[in-house]
Amino acid sequence: MTQALLIRGGTVVNTDREFQADVLCADGRIIAVGETAATLAPAGAQTLDATGQYVMPGGIDPHTHMQLPFMGTVTMDDFYTGTAAALAGGTTSIIDFVIPDPQQELMDAWRTWRGWAEKSASDYMFHVAITWWGDSVSRDMGTLVQQEGVNSFKHFMAYKNAIMCDDETLVNSFRRCLELGAMPTVHAENGEMVYLLQQELARKGLTGPEGHPLSRPPVVEGEAANRAIAIADVFGIPIYVVHVSCIEAADAIARARARGQRVYGEVLAGHLLLDDSVYRHPDFATAAAHVMSPPFRPTGHQEHLWRALQSGTLHTTATDHCTFCAAQKAAGRDLFAKIPNGCGGVEERMAVLWHEGVNSGRLTPSEFVTVTSANAARLFNVYPQKGCVAAGADADLVLWDPAATKTISVKTQFSKGDFNIFEGRQVRGLPSHTISRGAVVWANGDLRAVAGAGRYVKRPAFGTQFTAAGKRLEALKPQPVARPA
Ligand SMILES: NC(=O)NCCC(=O)O
Numbered sequence: 280m281t282q283a284l285l286i287r288g289g290t291v292v293n294t295d296r297e298f299q300a301d302v303l304c305a306d307g308r309i310i311a312v313g314e315t316a317a318t319l320a321p322a323g324a325q326t327l328d329a330t331g332q333y334v335m336p337g338g339i340d341p342h343t344h345m346q347l348p349f350m351g352t353v354t355m356d357d358f359y360t361g362t363a364a365a366l367a368g369g370t371t372s373i374i375d376f377v378i379p380d381p382q383q384e385l386m387d388a389w390r391t392w393r394g395w396a397e398k399s400a401s402d403y404m405f406h407v408a409i410t411w412w413g414d415s416v417s418r419d420m421g422t423l424v425q426q427e428g429v430n431s432f433k434h435f436m437a438y439k440n441a442i443m444c445d446d447e448t449l450v451n452s453f454r455r456c457l458e459l460g461a462m463p464t465v466h467a468e469n470g471e472m473v474y475l476l477q478q479e480l481a482r483k484g485l486t487g488p489e490g491h492p493l494s495r496p497p498v499v500e501g502e503a504a505n506r507a508i509a510i511a512d513v514f515g516i517p518i519y520v521v522h523v524s525c526i527e528a529a530d531a532i533a534r535a536r537a538r539g540q541r542v543y544g545e546v547l548a549g550h551l552l553l554d555d556s557v558y559r560h561p562d563f564a565t566a567a568a569h570v571m572s573p574p575f576r577p578t579g580h581q582e583h584l585w586r587a588l589q590s591g592t593l594h595t596t597a598t599d600h601c602t603f604c605a606a607q608k609a610a611g612r613d614l615f616a617k618i619p620n621g622c623g624g625v626e627e628r629m630a631v632l633w634h635e636g637v638n639s640g641r642l643t644p645s646e647f648v649t650v651t652s653a654n655a656a657r658l659f660n661v662y663p664q665k666g667c668v669a670a671g672a673d674a675d676l677v678l679w680d681p682a683a684t685k686t687i688s689v690k691t692q693f694s695k696g697d698f699n700i701f702e703g704r705q706v707r708g709l710p711s712h713t714i715s716r717g718a719v720v721w722a723n724g725d726l727r728a729v730a731g732a733g734r735y736v737k738r739p740a741f742g743t744q745f746t747a748a749g750k751r752l753e754a755l756k757p758q759p760v761a762r763p764a
């Protein structure tokens with residue numbers, strides 16, 4: 280049993296409102312919010328004074344890759360260092376990815392990733408990638424949903440000759456997702472086009488990191504987003520598009536939503552803040568450190584993404600946290616296509632979004648909660664256990680000091696690695712305390728993350744979107760024409 284924790288005098292922020300209230304936590308849960316909290320607190324409860332601060336649900340990063348074996352190497356952050364960094368930044372849950380090799384049985388990969396994740400300091404969940412198709416894949420998808428608490432499957436439409444999922448796999452998997460009540464998600468880039476453009480650029484001598492964005496132009500992402508959305512439309516299944524980076528993909532989602540389709544979009548903090556000039560940096564290591572897919576986009580796309588987030592075309596914010604150091608990135612010294620793809624951000628997401636979003640008036644504090652935790656919890660069916668400050672919810676909280684400031688730097692980050700894509704940015708608004716399952720794990724710069732303290736969180740299938748989708752399919756069921764014999 281953990282010591283009870285009473286948070287006094289703060290402004291609680293949920294997706295629907297802000298209000299003054301005390302919050303009492305015990306045994307990993309929120310016991311009371313409001314006037315009764317203080318009266319119910321047992322003698323000896325730890326007390327935190329939240330005067331002048333916001334008390335919000337801990338962040339949920341729905342897209343991370345800890346300890347990912349990728350492009351011939353393994354990410355710097357493992358499940359302990361990555362989730363510890365997350366806690367330092369106010370994020371209390373991650374959704375990571377199990378990515379089987381093509382032909383590898385899903386359950387084998389599942390057991391491997393579950394083993395790796397046991398050292399997590401924060402709670403964690405998994406999307407599972409579908410990288411090939413076969414009877415055993417279909418069967419294992421059922422096992423994962425019905426027994427292991429997985430309710431989303433990832434499809435990489437890029438990374439040809441590696442984990443790319445072709446259209447045959449895509450349609451079979453989407454169909455199976457519908458039966459299982461699980462959300463299909465897509466990395467939307469046309470992998471065939473990327474592959475061809477990479478080869479053409481190399482032939483023309485464009486081998487440096489500046490070739491990376493040229494091999495993955497926005498239209499390549501737009502095409503794949505449109506294709507995945509169209510396939511989902513045929514089946515009448517909701518779909519979630521990860522790391523939407525450009526106008527073309529955001530508009531594909533906006534158009535589908537305007538037609539009434541249930542399409543959801545995720546945007547990365549990096550794609551909101553950075554542009555593609557980073558790839559022309561004269562220092563190879565700096566340019567290579569920004570190589571991720573989809574790439575950072577020309578100026579103009581960022582403003583469009585912000586507006587899409589503000590208007591509800593995009594629903595969640597993530598980081599795609601996937602850290603490689605300079606020595607690993609150097610694998611692509613002679614050819615950009617060999618630079619391991621990925622950047623960090625799990626530690627900075629909440630602060631940069633608050634600074635750029637709330638301080639600028641783009642987002643209210645409630646909208647900040649919506650896009651940093653509540654929507655991810657809703658879409659992946661763990662709301663209000665996560666993403667909500669309410670009695671009965673997990674005691675995953677962040678005390679947010681809107682006046683605190685810092686300058687982001689690799690020198691002070693907890694995440695492993697030798698680069699920070701937000702280096703030098705000054706932010707106002709930081710977590711003073713992070714509480715994970717009722718335990719204070721971050722207190723004014725003191726990180727108390729414990730390896731193995733995080734728990735795997737099961738996510739039930741058939742979220743509300745699927746109930747509605749089922750009714751819709753029934754209402755639109757094709758009717759045969761009765762003709763006289
Ligand atoms: N994003 C990236 O560049 N690396 C991680 C794998 C992925 O999400 O595509």
Ligand SMILES: [Zn+2]
Nearest residue numbers: 466522572573
């Ligand atoms: Zn991706």
Ligand SMILES: [Zn+2]
Nearest residue numbers: 342343344599
């Ligand atoms: Zn990713």
